[in-house]
Amino acid sequence: MDKRIEKSILHISNNFRRELLLDDIAAEVYLSKFHFQKLFKKETGLSPLQYLNKIRLEHAAHFLIMYPKCKQIDVAFECGYSSPSVFTRSFTQFYKTPPSEYQKNNTSQRESKRKTEQFKLPLTYIGKKELIVFPTNLIEENLGKAYEKIIFGINKPATAYGIYIDVPVHKAANECRYYAGIEKNADVFLNADYSFTIDEGYYTFFDVIGDFQITSKALIEYKKNYIDPSPYIVSSLVGLEKFKLPAKDGGFDYFTVQRTIYIKVRRK
Numbered sequence: 001m002d003k004r005i006e007k008s009i010l011h012i013s014n015n016f017r018r019e020l021l022l023d024d025i026a027a028e029v030y031l032s033k034f035h036f037q038k039l040f041k042k043e044t045g046l047s048p049l050q051y052l053n054k055i056r057l058e059h060a061a062h063f064l065i066m067y068p069k070c071k072q073i074d075v076a077f078e079c080g081y082s083s084p085s086v087f088t089r090s091f092t093q094f095y096k097t098p099p100s101e102y103q104k105n106n107t108s109q110r111e112s113k114r115k116t117e118q119f120k121l122p123l124t125y126i127g128k129k130e131l132i133v134f135p136t137n138l139i140e141e142n143l144g145k146a147y148e149k150i151i152f153g154i155n156k157p158a159t160a161y162g163i164y165i166d167v168p169v170h171k172a173a174n175e176c177r178y179y180a181g182i183e184k185n186a187d188v189f190l191n192a193d194y195s196f197t198i199d200e201g202y203y204t205f206f207d208v209i210g211d212f213q214i215t216s217k218a219l220i221e222y223k224k225n226y227i228d229p230s231p232y233i234v235s236s237l238v239g240l241e242k243f244k245l246p247a248k249d250g251g252f253d254y255f256t257v258q259r260t261i262y263i264k265v266r267r268k
Contacts, residue, residue: 004029005043006135009051010194013165013177017080022048056080057094058177060087062169062237064103066223072099121230126240126262131161131181132190138212141232141240143254146180147245153190156247158182162259163196164239167219168201168212178219182245198240203262204232211255219261227265235266 011028012020025048026036040048043093060079063070076087135234136146150160165177179196182188208218219239225232240262246252 001043004031005040007194008040009049010135010196012048012052012055014196016052016059017078020052053090059237060091060099061095061102062167063195064099065106068103068107075099112146121226121232123202123204126198126200126203128200130184131196131198132184132188132192133163133179133181133194133196134192135194136178136180138168138176138178140255143178143180147252147254150182150190151245151248151252152182153188154182154245154247155187158187158245160243160245161198162241164241167216167237167239169219170215173212199236199264201235201264202266203240203264205262207260209256209259211257215261227263231268232265233268234263237266239263267268
């Protein structure tokens with residue numbers, strides 16, 4: 001794919017909650033809106049604004065399943081829509097079913113039994129961080145290649161970051177967008193076309209080792225047993241993970257390293 005289009009997709013993925021105009025997206029990759037739109041449609045089969053709407057609706061579908069008791073007005077604003085009516089109309093046209101029916105059909109009718117024991121939700125504050133990132137998906141081979149690029153650019157063990165634009169709960173691994181990244185600093189010798197900003201704020205966290213089936217199960221259980229009973233709610237469905245990368249020739253296997261998963265939260 002043309003690197004300018006990949007960069008614009010990253011921009012859309014990072015900013016889909018706010019108003020995005022065609023002129024603004026095109027300006028990010030230094031193209032006229034006419035040339036940009038033509039190139040974008042050639043690469044993706046969709047116009048930039050159609051792609052933006054697709055990202056918003058996929059995020060909304062995930063949110064409806066993860067939070068079966070949330071109000072549609074909250075889902076609409078969480079996903080960047082100006083009103084619930086605009087959201088409902090777009091969702092129904094895209095999924096051929098209203099949001100309420102989609103939620104009902106994709107959510108278990110059985111209420112999970114909550115543990116009576118109340119756990120204190122672990123929290124940490126993460127400041128704003130600028131990352132160099134390499135876009136990939138969650139296929140093992142592709143993940144490995146992305147992190148190999150980072151390992152090649154460091155001369156000592158370093159902290160790596162992974163950004164889940166999509167989580168492997170309701171999407172296939174090859175469809176999930178993921179960014180392998182490392183913080184920008186003087187010890188990193190990498191030329192990358194893409195960057196990502198980690199939002200500052202409070203995050204809860206847990207550790208995991210294993211494949212994405214294990215990760216998905218751990219995420220669902222953690223939300224059910226720790227986040228849901230707490231006075232906090234997930235404030236972003238963009239996931240973050242952090243782990244140690246070896247220096248060159250140190251040997252690295254993504255699925256055997258301990259990773260800390262971070263979930264941004266806010267008070268209910």
